[in-house]
Every structure is written in structure tokens, then in C-alpha cells.
Amino acid sequence: MTNVLWLQGGACSGNTMSFLNAEEPTACDLIADFGINILWHPSLGIQLGDNLQDMLWRCALGRITVDILVFEGSVVNAPNGTGEWNRFANRPMKDWLRDLSKSAKYVVAIGDCATWGGIPAMSPNPSESQGLQFLKRDKGGFLGPDYVSKTGYPVINIPGCPAHPDWITQILVAIATGRIKDIALDDLQRPQTFFSTYTQTGCTRNIHFAYKATTAEFGQRKGCLFYDLGCRGPMTHSSCNRILWNRVSSKTRAGMPCLGCTEPEFPFYDLQPGTVFKTQTIMGVPKEIPPGVSHKDYAVLTVVAKDTAPKWADEDFFLV
Ligand code: SF4
Structure with a gap:
């Protein structure tokens, strides 16, 4: 039996919705096939009433084993560092988080708000939000840079806005079955198995990207979204086009352009007008280009690509 305690901070519940859509394995499979016991989840109807506080105290004091503490949402420190009062838990959530993180065997941050601070931490950050161990790309999160759980792990970060459903359930299963030791984390503490490749890997528009065949309209099946609509697929670490959403599709x-939501800088440019769904350019060349390519080489490459593009590069391959 693996006890999972799922708590929420400053959150929209998007990661809970994502979790409930998981398919391989499903949330029900976790319980039926992998011995996961959900001690508490704010949306799943396990209503403990006043007993919630009692249970949380028993978890914090080690009388109930917390194998996995899942946190969704940002750590809210406002007002003035005191933390937002949680009426169910009868205490600011950040106080529970500090106590429970000491007794948990593993701590898993789900979604951008819990990993990097996300949208709540956008300037001027009135909720004084932080991620669990990071604030943006720096280790300036609530639990501190040196935090490790009882098993010696730092916070395991599963970013995304929301995180992909199967990333969530597969990491919970990996922990429950002891296979987490085979999964390396990258320098942002993301499981490499999901975040070593780019969103562009597996994108059906790669041939349009290669020949600089663009589209400036949403919802089209042809054309690459990078050149006009600000797609961040070539710069974003995620497996969205390898492990499809609902096993069917991806943005x-x-x-729909990739917004780069698995990276700590999301939301990029703090969602300033004119920065979303629009490629930022300097003298016609995108400001941000695939990592490892120089701007000079990129400019040459795209001129050649455009000049040599065959007619079919502008066609809709899926029209039959
Ligand atoms: S830039 Fe975006 S739309 Fe174009 S190929 Fe890459 S991921 Fe696909």
C-alpha cells in the first residue's frame, strides 16, 4: 500500500482535471492495480470534515505514513508572509506543507505553479507565490535549495500548465513500484524520461518547419506555427508529441502553438500584450531559435530552406 496525500495551494485545479483524464494508467488503475491509497485529495470526494485536520496532524507526526506528498498550485505566502488561511485544513497551507514535507518519503510538485511558481508568481506577484523548490529557474522555492525528502530525493518536478495526465500517473506508479530509482532527473528535477526531448519531437509539422512553410492561422493542418504564431516547440522540453494527449492529439x-509551459520562464514575457501567439523577431529573424543554432547559421539555413522548398511543402498532407 502506498499512501498518497494530495494538497493544493494557489491553484485552478487544472492538474487535478488532467490527473482524472489519465489513460496509461488511469487514476482508478492506481488504486485497483498499483496499491495506491489516496489519503486525501481536495476534489475527489474523500470528505473527512473536521477529521481532515486530525489526519493531517497524524501524517505530520509520522503516525500515518505519507509515502508521496503531491502538491498542486503555488505556495502562497501572502498576506505579508503569513500564508493564505485554508478553511478545510484550518491552517495556512504553507504551514502544513512545511510540516508534511518533513515526514513525506517523496514530494512531487505537479504543474507549473507548484514547480516554478507559474502564473500566480508573475510580476508583481501579489500572492507572494513560490514553487516548492524553485522560483522560475532558480532554486528559490519555499522548501529551500537543500530540501530532500525522507528518502533523500529533492522535490520531483512535473511541470506543465497543466501537466500531462500520464506523466502524473506514471511517476506515481514508478514511486509505488520502486522504479523511480531508474528514472534520472534533469537539472530542473524533471524526470528525464518525459523532458529530455523537445515538444517538436514528433510534431506533424516538422517538414513545414524544415522548409519554412508557415501558417498565420490557428487550427490549420498545414504550415509550421513557429514563424508567425510564436510556437515554442523547438525550445521546450516536453513529450507532448511523443505521448499524445488523450492518446489522440497535441496542441x-x-x-495551436506550443506556449512553452514546461519551462520555468512560463508564462513568457509575463503575457504582455503582443507577446502571446506572436513570434518575437529582430529584423525579421526570430529572437529565440532552436538551442545550439547560431543566429547567423539560422538566417542562412532558412533562406536556403525557403528557396529550395518543394511545392508540396505548402500542402495539407492530411487532406484525402
Ligand atoms: S515549431 Fe511548433 S508547429 Fe512547427 S514543427 Fe516545431 S513544434 Fe511543430
């Missing part, structure tokens, strides 16, 4: 497959 870029549906004609």
Missing part, C-alpha cells in the same frame, strides 16, 4: 497537431 501543435491541433493547430
